[in-house]
Amino acid sequence: MKTDEAIKTELQDKRESVTFGADRNKDFSKEPMCLSGRGVTRVFHTGKTTTVAVDHVDFDFHRGELISIVGESGSGKTTLSKMLLGLLEPTEGQIFFKDKPRDISTGQKKKEYWQGIQAIFQDPFSSYNIFHKIDSVLLDCINMRGGKNKSKEEKFAMMKEACSFVNLKFEELTNKYPFELSGGQMQRLMIARIFLLKPDILLADEPTSMIDACSRATILDMLLNLRNETGMTVIFITHDIGLAYYISDSIYIMEHGKFVEAGKAEDVILNPKAPYTKRLISDVPKIHEPWDLSTVG
Ligand SMILES: Nc1ncnc2c1ncn2[C@@H]1O[C@H](COP(=O)(O)OP(=O)(O)OP(=O)(O)O)[C@@H](O)[C@H]1O
Ligand SMILES: [Mg+2]
DSSP: OOOHHHHHHHHHHHHHHOOTTOOTTOOGGGSOEEEEEEEEEEEEEETTEEEEEEEEEEEEEETTOEEEEEEOTTSSHHHHHHHHHTSSOOSEEEEEETTEEOOOOSHHHHHHHHHHEEEEOSOGGGGSOTTSOHHHHHHHHHHHTTOTTSOHHHHHHHHHHHHHHTTOOHHHHTTOOGGGSOHHHHHHHHHHHHHHHOOSEEEEESTTTTSOHHHHHHHHHHHHHHHHHHOOEEEEEESOHHHHHHHOSEEEEEETTEEEEEEEHHHHHHSOOSHHHHHHHHTHHHHHTTOOGGGOO
């Protein structure tokens, strides 16, 4: 049985070895605000039961920051993600996008908001229209980013660039449907889409859970490269506190719909205050086992 101190030292060593080319000491609080929330709450009523899935949470996500939201199953992570994405309305509280109250009251406004925020979900199948071939999936992204009038050659070059960013060969993908790809290829295609869409914010709800450890590390590596290259804000949702520590600038710990602790990754992990955070950290060897980040760096 490892002591908490031993676990922390091990985590710290790993974090230092896995830098992903990012500046670990950057102070993101000086960067412009990208997305923030005050008192954000979501209550569900089903029959006679009332569930407070997200309970008065406050958050400030800055430009270029990589934030992890960590909590166990049922803590409210996906409900919060859906509210951040504008797929679900808060029952109380307010979300701000680039310092202004977010307004997604009309279809047009929603569309505009979705130019700024995109998501990668657990199940890549749900992200694609299975009747659209892969070139049209990528072409849609170019068109959505105002590239409608670009020449065929330019569009082709952009699609090729996006594919090569994620180590996919565009020539092998043309004329295929998403369901003809492997799980790992599909995840890569998802990242290629993000590469083309260049949103301000990328929300990833445990995007790596479907694939094996080695592909996971590669996918994470690509996500982080994308962040470093484009300066997008990344919100990473996970139950793996060890992983959150390796990759994040800031961590929010979620328990029963509340943020019980939040701050810089170093502070939260090396000097945890909430008993729940301490418990998650002492569980790390169990949670962490399937991960192999030795292939990343
Ligand atoms: N549409 C809904 N109607 C009623 N209750 C819901 C609904 N969606 C979520 N809940 C409840 O809200 C709570 C939080 O669920 P949520 O899916 O946000 O958790 P999670 O942290 O994403 O869990 P996991 O790690 O398992 O994905 C749970 O108790 C869940 O049963
Ligand atoms: Mg969830």
